[in-house]
Amino acid sequence: METHKNNTGSRKSLLPKFLLIFSLSMLLGTEAYFGFRLHELSDQQERIKEDYADINNITYGLFSVQQWKDNVSRIVHHQVRNLKMTRKQKKILQTEVEQVLLALINKAEALVNKPKKTLSGKIQKFAIRNFVNSDSIRAQVPGFARKIIAEVDNPKNKRQLSKMAMGEFNELADEEKFDSAFVANGASVKAMYRKYQVSSTGLLNKKLSASLADIRTKTYGYSFGMLACVVVVLGFWWGLRKRRDLHVTLFVMSLLFAFILLFVGLTASMIEVDARIRSLDFVLLGEHVVFKDQVLFFQSKSIMDVVRVLISQPGIDSILVGVLILVFSILFPVVKLSSTGVHLLGNKRLAENGIIKYFAFQSGKWSMADVIVIAILMAYIGLNGLLEGQLQALNIKNDSLTILTTNNTALQPGYIIFISFVLYGLILSTILKFITPHDAH
Numbered sequence: 483m484e485t486h487k488n489n490t491g492s493r494k495s496l497l498p499k500f501l502l503i504f505s506l507s508m509l510l511g512t513e514a515y516f517g518f519r520l521h522e523l524s525d526q527q528e529r530i531k532e533d534y535a536d537i538n539n540i541t542y543g544l545f546s547v548q549q550w551k552d553n554v555s556r557i558v559h560h561q562v563r564n565l566k567m568t569r570k571q572k573k574i575l576q577t578e579v580e581q582v583l584l585a586l587i588n589k590a591e592a593l594v595n596k597p598k599k600t601l602s603g604k605i606q607k608f609a610i611r612n613f614v615n616s617d618s619i620r621a622q623v624p625g626f627a628r629k630i631i632a633e634v635d636n637p638k639n640k641r642q643l644s645k646m647a648m649g650e651f652n653e654l655a656d657e658e659k660f661d662s663a664f665v666a667n668g669a670s671v672k673a674m675y676r677k678y679q680v681s682s683t684g685l686l687n688k689k690l691s692a693s694l695a696d697i698r699t700k701t702y703g704y705s706f707g708m709l710a711c712v713v714v715v716l717g718f719w720w721g722l723r724k725r726r727d728l729h730v731t732l733f734v735m736s737l738l739f740a741f742i743l744l745f746v747g748l749t750a751s752m753i754e755v756d757a758r759i760r761s762l763d764f765v766l767l768g769e770h771v772v773f774k775d776q777v778l779f780f781q782s783k784s785i786m787d788v789v790r791v792l793i794s795q796p797g798i799d800s801i802l803v804g805v806l807i808l809v810f811s812i813l814f815p816v817v818k819l820s821s822t823g824v825h826l827l828g829n830k831r832l833a834e835n836g837i838i839k840y841f842a843f844q845s846g847k848w849s850m851a852d853v854i855v856i857a858i859l860m861a862y863i864g865l866n867g868l869l870e871g872q873l874q875a876l877n878i879k880n881d882s883l884t885i886l887t888t889n890n891t892a893l894q895p896g897y898i899i900f901i902s903f904v905l906y907g908l909i910l911s912t913i914l915k916f917i918t919p920h921d922a923h
Contacts, residue, residue, distance in 0.1 A: 499731050502722075506715070506735040513711035513739060517746040520704040520895060524750040527697045528782045531754070534690045535780035537674060537683060540759070542667055543776045579627040687775070705895040708743065712906055715739055719913065729917040730826050736910055737823050743903035744815055747785070750896030752858055754782040760888040784896055785811065785854065811854045815907065822914055855901055858893075 536542075671683070680686045715736055722728050759776040783791070785807070792804025821838050870889050878885040 498725070498728060502718075502728055502731055503735065506718070506732070509711050509714055510735065510738055510742070513708050513742050516704040516707040516711070517742045517899075520701055520708065520899070521746055521749055523697050523701045523704070524784075524894070524896060527694065527701065528751055530690055530693055530697070531756075531780065531782060533674060533677075534687070534694070535756075535777045537671065537686060537690075538758075538775045538777045540776040540778055542671075543773055576624070576627045580624060583627065701895045705898050708746070708899060709902055712739055712743065712902060716909065726917070733826055733910070733913065733917060734823055736913075737819050740819055740903060740906055740910060741816075743899055743906060744819070747896055747900030747903045748812060749784050749786050750899060751782045751784050751787075751894040752896040752900065754780075754890070754892050754894055756780050756890035756892075758888055758890070759885060761884065761886045763884040782894070785900070807854070815903075819907070822910070825918065826914070855897075855904055858897060 675681060675686065678686055678689055680689055718732060719736075722732060757778045757780075759778065760774065762773040762776065763770055789804050789808050789812070792800045792807070795801060795804075825838055874887070877887055
């Protein structure tokens with residue numbers, strides 16, 4: 483009878499733990515899903531923005547001979563096709579044409595009057611002097627000039643003149659096709675068109691912008707979803723603050739939430755530097771030439787990306803900084819979280835081990851996670867202010883030239899998650915001091 487009562491009491495004491503573990507496991511799965519999607523979308527956003535920066539890079543836009551050739555060709559083609567001359571312009575042009583024709587006649591007459599040494603040359607000179615009246619030809623020059631101007635003003639001849647005017651640009655394009663940089667850029671652009679299934683840069687930009695807007699909405703949604711999960715966990719602590727029998731279980735489950743926050747905070751993009759010329763507009767031959775969204779610089783990095791970049795550098799100073807960030811901002815938080823779990827779950831001898839106690843209660847002063855948070859914030863403020871000032875200096879607005887720049891430098895959802903991890907870790911450290919059954923000093 484007494485054994486039956488003990489079994490019944492044991493089952494009753496296990497039931498709350500089971501319900502707590504089940505509830506937090508469901509919540510943990512939700513946070514893990516949100517974190518996985520945030521990590522996935524962060525990588526996707528970075529790839530799309532890199533493609534956008536490549537296709538709109540100033541090297542292949544404002545500094546591209548091909549882009550200038552296309553714009554100037556369009557203007558010249560339009561100007562020749564739509565050439566309209568006023569009476570005054572026609573009069574001036576007729577005078578110029580007459581002078582050219584008269585100069586040609588004088589030149590021809592000078593060549594004819596030049597002394598000839600050969601018999602055939604003397605015969606030609608005799609024939610021209612006796613059968614060609616140069617004064618009569620000069621009298622017909624105004625009529626010839628009017629006919630030439632009429633031919634130039636003919637729509638059919640305008641089209642032909644347009645083709646002739648475009649000849650030099652086409653030759654330039656043919657020469658550029660043999661340039662290795664031009665060929666490589668053309669191949670990469672075509673590959674990007676195939677990748678996104680579009681046929682022009684305009685369509686590609688439109689598609690990429692739409693994708694980025696959708697990803698941005700989703701990433702912030704998943705970020706706030708992760709934060710909501712952590713808030714619910716803290717709500718469990720408040721609701722169960724008097725249930726000391728559940729504290730160890732609740733704390734261990736809380737550590738799993740912290741690990742997910744740490745992983746996502748380390749791997750998702752934290753800061754994005756994006757400087758571009760939003761619009762450059764100037765007048766050439768009476769028509770506007772416009773370059774839009776010319777990317778000057780773009781970089782998007784997570785903490786892990788920064789560590790990889792620093793360690794891969796040849797300089798010993800860069801490698802040392804990368805190792806320090808890896809040890810004190812990544813490894814230390816992982817070891818600290820693991821040590822707190824071992825301290826609670828282990829036996830008295832293991833829980834009071836000097837190394838375990840040190841990492842569980844005293845290693846916080848060596849962890850640079852909070853320092854990284856401040857450093858990234860200060861870097862963002864400094865970079866944002868510097869870029870804003872430099873780009874503002876480029877802004878020009880007058881009748882002939884308009885340059886508008888934009889600074890899209892911004893903190894990313896990864897920064898929010900990492901801050902949340904730091905604050906959540908501080909809360910767990912405080913809770914551990916109150917619930918530990920072992921010596922915390």
